Amino acid sequence: MARLVETRLAEALIDQVLRALMESRTLEQLVIRLLERPEVSGAIDAQVDRQVDRVLKALENDDSLRQLVREQADAYLKHLTEHPEPVRQLIQDQSRGMARDIQESVRAAALDADDVVETWVHRKLGRS
């Protein structure tokens, strides 16, 4: 009985400590500072790269996954062939957006040039 109470108490205590740590701004700042250190971030990046490589290698040799990807790709392509409107709309929207961006940058550049030329001429003519 005493052991059970002791265990419950210990769990509650650990839970409280962890919650306090999670909410602690000081700890958060400490972790951020730690992660910003080049040796720490470098080590984390290397570890992540290793894990990604390992998973990719495992997936590369997985026939069932390859089969699944092929089936899904075929299904997507079939769907896109049967319903091309959304893709066409997406491309049209993107093209229109790009054209609008170009137009806005041309207008802005011309407007700036208007002011620059006018200021230069006024300076040469000795006008304010």
Next chain:
Amino acid sequence: MTPRYAGLVSRGAARVVDMALLAVLVGGAGWLVQQFLGGDAVGCAPAQSWWQVRRHLCQFIPYVIPVAAVWFPALYYVLFWTTVGQTPGMALLGLRLLRSDGGKVGPVTALKRFLAVTLSMVTLGMGFLMVLVTERRRTLHDLLAGTVVVYDWGDASRARARTGRAVV
């Protein structure tokens, strides 16, 4: 809202776009007419009888094309200025033509302005350069026709935010 008047570069760029467009349109129309009427660089084949209408019309090509080259731009500018207040070049650069009192430009004003542009040209471009020194950035043809050119980007708030000044 106080309008912001368009400067030399914006107006010049709009004019270049319009001139390029006109060159394509006039050139294209001329080519089509020549194709239809059967004229070529050498000339038209002489008509053998009165029903060879195309051959008869072909004789007029040397006169029609120069006349069209003058009238087509007049029609282009006057039509766009009076209907939408901007030519395609002006639309690209976000410019709009207004009467100096802020009203819409009518056909008489538009025609007067088109003819006045010739004066701006014959003064070796000085009429265009007047935009740099006149109040409300007006060219010679603007002064003669009683017009102004303002920025009109549609989304006024964005333009205002960018320039810190009001845009019509």
